[in-house]
Amino acid sequence: MKIVLLLSVYFSLLVFVSCYGGNGYDPLENALKIQRSKRLASTQVSTKDLTTEDSYSPVYVGRQDGLKDFDKISALPGQPAGTDFDQYSGYVTVDPNHGKALFYYFTGSPANSSTNPLVLWLNGGPGCSSFGNGAMMELGPFRVNADSVTLSRNKYAWNNVANVLFLESPAGVGFSYSNTSSDYITDDVQTAKDSYTFLINWLERFPEYKSRDFYITGESYAGHYVPQLAQLILQNNKITNQTVINLKGIALGNAYVDDETENTGMYDYFWTHAIISDEIHEGIISNCNFTEAGTITDACNNYQSQAFDAKSNIYFYDIYAPLCSQFSNSTPSISEFDPCTENYIAAYLNTPAVQQALHAKPVQWESCNHFIGENWQNMPFSVLPVIKDLMVSGISVWIYSGDTDGRVPVTTTKYSIDKLQTVVKTPWYPWMYDGEVGGYVEEYQNLTFVTIRGAGHFVPSSIRPRVQPIHESSSQPVYRPQMYSQSQPGYETSPPQPGYRPQMYPQSPPFYYNQQPLPQLPTNFDAFDTQYTQLPTTQMPTFDPYEPG
Ligand SMILES: *[C@@H]1O[C@H](CO)[C@@H](O)[C@H](O)[C@H]1NC(C)=O
Ligand SMILES: *[C@@H]1O[C@H](CO)[C@@H](O)[C@H](O)[C@H]1NC(C)=O
Ligand SMILES: *[C@@H]1O[C@H](CO)[C@@H](O)[C@H](O)[C@H]1NC(C)=O
Ligand SMILES: *[C@@H]1O[C@H](CO)[C@@H](O)[C@H](O)[C@H]1NC(C)=O
Ligand SMILES: *[C@@H]1O[C@H](CO)[C@@H](O)[C@H](O)[C@H]1NC(C)=O
DSSP: OOBBOOOOOOOOOOOOOOOOOOOSSSSSHHHHHHHHHHHOOOOEEEEEOOOOOOOOOOOOOOOOTHHHHHHHHHHHTTTOTTOOOOOEEEEEEEEEETTTTEEEEEOOOOOOOTSSOOEEEEEOOTBBOIIIIIIIIIISSSSEOSSSEEOOOOOOOOGTSSSEEOOOOSSSSSOOSSSGGGGGGGGGGHHHHHHHHHHHHHHHHHHGGGOOOOOEEEETTTTHHHHHHHEEEEEEEEHHHHSOOOOEEEEEEEOOOHHHHHHHHHHHHHHHTTSOOOHHHHHHHHHHEEESOOOOOHHHHHHHHHHHHHHSOOOOTSTSOOOOOOOOSSOSSSSSOOOHHHHHHHHHSSSHHHHTTTTTSSSSOOOOOOHHHHBBEEEEEEEHHHHHHHHHHHHHHHHHHEOOOOSOOOOHHHHHHHHHOOEEEEEEEEEEEEEEEEEEEEETTEEEEEEEOOOOSSSSSSOOOOOOOOSSOOOOOOOOOOOOOOSTTOOOOOOTTTTEEEEEEEEEEEEEEEOOOOOOSSSSSSHHHHHTTSSSSGGGGOTTTSSOO
């Protein structure tokens, strides 16, 4: 059992463009708004999940001979010298009749590639690129420098410990495409099926990975993709006469898994992080019913709009991070996540020589495809039932959360886990990085919850120590955080309380809400200032951080 924790470099801020999650550009919110209005317009609530499929027919498998060699990347333009791992990228046809092909980027490990597990990474959106966002901004081996021409090595890349496969999914995202444009109007079920067909074909192209331990990881809207694909794999594994995929576990980061908790957790997070006023929060609590059967009233919508207005122009995906702006040319103060990174990546990936080196079709590459997200069909209200199935199946299930994300915040994740009603196995304890608390862990039955302190939505790109999935021996579960050394004072974990089940959701309002009127601020500020400045320093309260209270 081990965990690898990572620090990151930062880039200086140069240009202004709205970025993924930056001002005015929020792919998940756009998609959710449309889904929620559709849900209001129809009495039919769709929670179709993939288990309803009872028959199996073999998936399309194309000829793969020679394609692996063709896909080998000799070098990416601008890559640093001394690149000591294999890179491949190219297309896998998943539907020859439609001309539908998914693009992947694969990075082997520099060491132990032949024994390290295979990890699939998926970004969300829906409609956002796993290559541009996942590989180039988060966990891949390279970062695009601010010149948009050269790359630098990400020393905390996940391929240090796993062979990592980035899939641009569904067709229409990033470099993936279909010759049948109606394929761009798609949904969760089709996305899972195509990803499955992709994997079966990719494993024919790279047969050495056929029986390798396999993990599926992803973030945000991949909170739908990852469990659904895992469920489809487990289901097909039982009946297929094609490749049985050796699925060992999944990990979901800041994941959208349930629409009710997405709403309740987000507004509670806004309120407890001083982003919205008490009045707006109370307005939401008393006017909104975010359950699947609940009706969203005009009053509720009005308070939600007020919340978004009140939030104003902050980097919603990492609430303390600086914005990408031409005016902010100084060192970022709190977080070193650079929200301009997206711009460097877009420029780099739209360079013809880069597209050629990647064996990509020449296209205008985009970080997220708005059309896909806005035309998404059939988004289940919750995938918690799917996650529940996976927990029972025996694979390892990890849910992690960067705790400065406002988009799918840690409160949302905690409420979702409450709704799963699993019991605590090992109570809350800190995990440590370099002598500091990196975050916290709570181990539930069949589920591990991990926070990453100070990380935003894009956990693998944030400054704070980061978690990456590691496997040590195939008989051990992966993604196991190390226990903090019990010998160090102050951090003893409390004795396990088997059977404890959190009760905070949905029986009681998520947080205590003080109904008392707020104390009035002094209206005469001159008097206030005088009063304040006249306080003799000897009477200033002394602050002892070690004193309880
Ligand atoms: C899509 O159409 C182009 C042009 O006809 C063709 O070259 C390509 O192979 C097709 N893609 C797939 C996946 O069949
Ligand atoms: C490779 O595997 C060996 C044997 O398990 C291990 O000692 C070594 O640390 C690994 N190297 C890396 C870079 O993970
Ligand atoms: C798998 O089963 C299908 C029929 O369901 C058959 O057509 C196909 O040839 C089989 N494939 C293999 C590899 O045995
Ligand atoms: C939300 O609405 C549903 C369906 O009308 C209802 O059953 C439930 O009690 C409501 N919840 C609250 C907290 O009002
Ligand atoms: C955990 O997994 C076991 C074995 O698969 C199952 O019996 C149990 O119900 C699961 N518990 C939860 C809370 O998912």
